[in-house]
Amino acid sequence: xxxxxxxxxxxxxLRTIEHEGRVDLGQLAVRLGVEETDVANEMSxxxxxxxxxxxxxxxxxxxxxxQKVTALIEVRVxxxxxxxxxxxxxxxxxxxxxxxxYLISGGFDLMVIMEGSTLKEVSRFVTEKLSTLxxxxxxxxxxxxxxxxxxxxxxxxxxEDERMLITP
Amino acid sequence: MRDPIAKRVQDMKPSGIRKFFxxxxxxxxxxxxxxxxxxxxxxxHIRDEGIYSLEKGRTFYTSNSGLLELRRxxxxxxxSHYDCEYESKGExxxxxxxxxxxxxxxxxxLEPGEEVIIPQPSYVSYEPCTVMAGGVPVIVELEEKDEFRxxxxxxLSAVTDKTKVLILPFPxxxxxxxxxxxxxxxxxxxxxxKDLFVLSDEIYSELSYKEGHVSIASLPGMKERTILINGFSxxxxxxxxxxxxxxxxxxxxxxxTKLHQYCIMCAPTTSQYAAVEALKHGDRDVEKMRESYNxxxxxxxxxxxxxxxxxxxxxxxxxxxxxxxxFNMTSDEFAIKLLEKKNVxxxxxxxxxxxxxxxxxxxxAYSIDNLKTAIDRxxxxxxxxxxx
Numbered sequence: 198x199x200x201x202x203x204x205x206x207x208x209x210x211l212r213t214i215e216h217e218g219r220v221d222l223g224q225l226a227v228r229l230g231v232e233e234t235d236v237a238n239e240m241s242x243x244x245x246x247x248x249x250x251x252x253x254x255x256x257x258x259x260x261x262x263x264q265k266v267t268a269l270i271e272v273r274v275x276x277x278x279x280x281x282x283x284x285x286x287x288x289x290x291x292x293x294x295x296x297x298x299y300l301i302s303g304g305f306d307l308m309v310i311m312e313g314s315t316l317k318e319v320s321r322f323v324t325e326k327l328s329t330l331x332x333x334x335x336x337x338x339x340x341x342x343x344x345x346x347x348x349x350x351x352x353x354x355x356x357e358d359e360r361m362l363i364t365p
Numbered sequence: 366m367r368d369p370i371a372k373r374v375q376d377m378k379p380s381g382i383r384k385f386f387x388x389x390x391x392x393x394x395x396x397x398x399x400x401x402x403x404x405x406x407x408x409x410h411i412r413d414e415g416i417y418s419l420e421k422g423r424t425f426y427t428s429n430s431g432l433l434e435l436r437r438x439x440x441x442x443x444x445s446h447y448d449c450e451y452e453s454k455g456e457x458x459x460x461x462x463x464x465x466x467x468x469x470x471x472x473x474x475l476e477p478g479e480e481v482i483i484p485q486p487s488y489v490s491y492e493p494c495t496v497m498a499g500g501v502p503v504i505v506e507l508e509e510k511d512e513f514r515x516x517x518x519x520x521l522s523a524v525t526d527k528t529k530v531l532i533l534p535f536p537x538x539x540x541x542x543x544x545x546x547x548x549x550x551x552x553x554x555x556x557x558x559k560d561l562f563v564l565s566d567e568i569y570s571e572l573s574y575k576e577g578h579v580s581i582a583s584l585p586g587m588k589e590r591t592i593l594i595n596g597f598s599x600x601x602x603x604x605x606x607x608x609x610x611x612x613x614x615x616x617x618x619x620x621x622t623k624l625h626q627y628c629i630m631c632a633p634t635t636s637q638y639a640a641v642e643a644l645k646h647g648d649r650d651v652e653k654m655r656e657s658y659n660x661x662x663x664x665x666x667x668x669x670x671x672x673x674x675x676x677x678x679x680x681x682x683x684x685x686x687x688x689x690x691x692f693n694m695t696s697d698e699f700a701i702k703l704l705e706k707k708n709v710x711x712x713x714x715x716x717x718x719x720x721x722x723x724x725x726x727x728x729x730a731y732s733i734d735n736l737k738t739a740i741d742r743x744x745x746x747x748x749x750x751x752x753x
Contacts (some may be wrong), residue, residue: 209656227667228660228733362710363386363399365489365538 206231207239211248214240214323216349218252257352259344267296267312267341268319270327271305273334285332294322305337316340373496381716388701389710396739397710401538402616403602403683405657405732408650411601411643418638425634427454429626431459431610432637439610447570447580447592450519455615457624459489459632463568463596463609468494469624470564470592470611471530475500479529479619484515485718486686488566489532503528506720508664509688512677513542513598517551524555530562533581536569539717539726540686541679546579553584562593562617568609571600571651574659582612589614592621597636599682600651601643606636661729661736672747683730686714690723692750702727707742707750 209229212260213220226233243249258265274285282300289309290298299311309327313319320339328336345353389395408413414456430436436453443449451457460466471481477499483491484505495502505523507513520531531552535544556563563581570578582591596609611621625631665685669676676687689699696713703709712728714721729736 210371213660222666228664230663263445358404360400360402360404361386362389362395362397363379363712364401365382365716 203239206235207243207248210236211243214252216248218254239258242330255347255350258284264314265312266316266319267310267344268315268323269339269341270309270311270323271301271335271337271339272307272309272327273305274307274330275332276306277332285330288330289327291358292322292326305335375740376492377496382712385700385710385716389704392704392708392710395704395708395710396398396735396742398727398736398739399710399712400728400730401684401728402604403599403654404732405602405637405654406605407601407606408643408647410646411603411639411650412737414642415606415639416636418635421670423634423638425573427459427634427637428632428653429622429631430457431632432634432641434460434608434640435637435644436640439612441461442513442598443580443593443595443612445704447578448583448744449588449612451612452615456612456618458611458618458625459637460596460609460611460625461592461629461632462598463594464490464564465625465629466592466594466609466611466621467491467564467566467598468497469621470594471495471498471500472624473617473620474498474530474562474564475593476529478527480525480527481530481590482520482523482528482561483532484519484534486537486539486714486721486724487717488530488538488614489717491532491534491566500530501527504718504720506718507540507542508720509677509724512679513540513686514544514548515552516519516548517555520552520555522561524561528559530564531556533563535565535567536573536578536681538569538682539684539714539721540724541682542577543573543575543679543681544581545576549579549581549584553581553587556590557586561590563587564568564594565591566594568594568596572594572655572683573659573681573743574662575680585659592617597640597643600668601640601647602654603636603639603643606633606639608632608636608640630684658729661731661733664733665727665729665736668744672744674747683728685729686724687727688724692747696722696725703743703746707746709742709746711741 205267213225213258226236238364276282277284286307289295292311295309295311299308301308323336323338327333396505408540433453436457439457440451440453443451471494475498479500480503481495481500482503484507492502503523505519507515565581567580580593582588582593592611592613594611597603597606601618666678669687676685679685692699696715700711700713714724714726
């Protein structure tokens with residue numbers, strides 16, 4: 198495959214599966230106007246290259262009986278000589294309670310997103326685990342009250358087709 | 366009491382679409398593939414600009430021709446996308462949808478009895494608008510073997526010494542046909558030779574899936590005899606905003622502006638402000654939507670091939686136009702049976718002219734999931750037909 202077409206194909210695949218993780222490969226190939234094997238090969242290459250990091254499902258847990266509390270924690274840390282923020286970030290992301298960790302520019306350094314089943318569980322993690330880490334200077338914890346939109350998907354509204362059934 | 370209604374209005378046929386709409390709207394839960402408008406919402410930044418204009422109290426008339434800023438953006442857009450050059454002052458008129466531009470364009474051009482060549486199958490309003498403008502419609506029946514393009518032979522055979530206007534509806538609703546540069550060049554010399562004027566309805570120009578769309582107005586010597594009609598409905602998913610435009614030589618546009626001024630005054634102000642935003646920052650939205658339509662188009666073509674339904678490959682708009690001739694049914698019969706048996710609504714090709722007989726218009730302005738459900742039902746329907 199030509200380099201440019203390959204780049205284009207990869208982009209198209211990624212754009213589609215980012216929102217349609219369960220798309221049938223045969224159907225995807227038809228939609229993109231290529232062979233199914235091309236799609237399958239590119240996808241497995243991108244998995245190996247770490248471009249595709251996983252296939253997840255977007256769940257609105259609020260609609261289930263499961264209790265979940267999500268917190269955003271702004272963490273200020275002292276970076277370590279020679280290693281910057283990577284070591285402290287690793288110490289934090291290794292906790293299974295931690296969902297995401299981002300290095301942030303501005304008033305704090307790391308944004309940690311974590312999930313717990315109760316408020317208590319989250320606060321215990323912050324007070325006992327996170328803030329006691331040596332290089333952590335301070336934590337500011339924000340609890341999420343409601344999720345409206347995640348990764349481009351709006352949770353609040355159900356889409357309804359309001360167009361007339363037949364128009365010229 | 367005497368009859369209140371003018372004869373020429375009584376004589377107007379109700380649109381074939383309308384008739385079918387009445388049948389479909391009786392049905393509960395019908396899956397429709399019959400819609401001629403985008404399924405996307407207008408991109409939020411465009412809607413937001415409309416809202417902002419209201420907040421700022423921009424609730425007055427604009428000039429008859431439309432906001433100068435919008436006309437300037439339209440000129441930039443036509444230059445950069447289609448290599449068409451127009452002056453924002455004098456050669457652009459903002460209208461209430463492409464529909465108004467079609468109407469006043471024909472009214473500006475036609476003397477009573479002059480003939481208008483209308484290629485069909487095509488959008489439903491060209492014929493009645495021609496009649497209301499005093500013109501005589503001359504229908505050219507396009508054929509599947511030509512991929513529903515207008516060939517020079519067909520054009521030549523329709524030209525008489527009364528012919529004044531050619532309507533050029535490409536990319537086409539309902540067939541999805543396009544006219545490529547070569548096709549346009551082949552008819553352009555006839556248009557010049559026979560001294561015709563063109564009303565080029567390019568409302569689907571952004572939805573071209575082959576090479577980019579070519580406007581006939583960009584060909585040498587054609588600008589001065591072309592009214593280029595375009596708008597925001599299809600490209601930016603803005604049907605309800607009712608905003609289109611006509612561009613052409615000043616002598617024609619100024620006369621159209623006169624008509625527009627008396628019957629419309631000006632296009633909706635809110636829509637015009639939103640449209641400025643659409644042209645300034647909407648290219649990426651258009652590209653995304655085009656990609657999405659193209660995926661659906663390929664999906665449908667593939668499915669039709671699988672089920673053995675013959676269909677030429679359309680490269681424009683958001684319609685496919687499969688042939689159902691092999692089932693020995695009229696388009697109407699097929700569409701009504703499909704609705705009764707499988708609750709799927711499609712539009713019979715005959716709604717767009719007699720030569721649409723034997724075809725269906727299927728719109729892919731629907732999500733893939735939606736299309737898939739509908740296609741599965743059509744598949745069932747067809748295999749049941751083939752069994753008996």
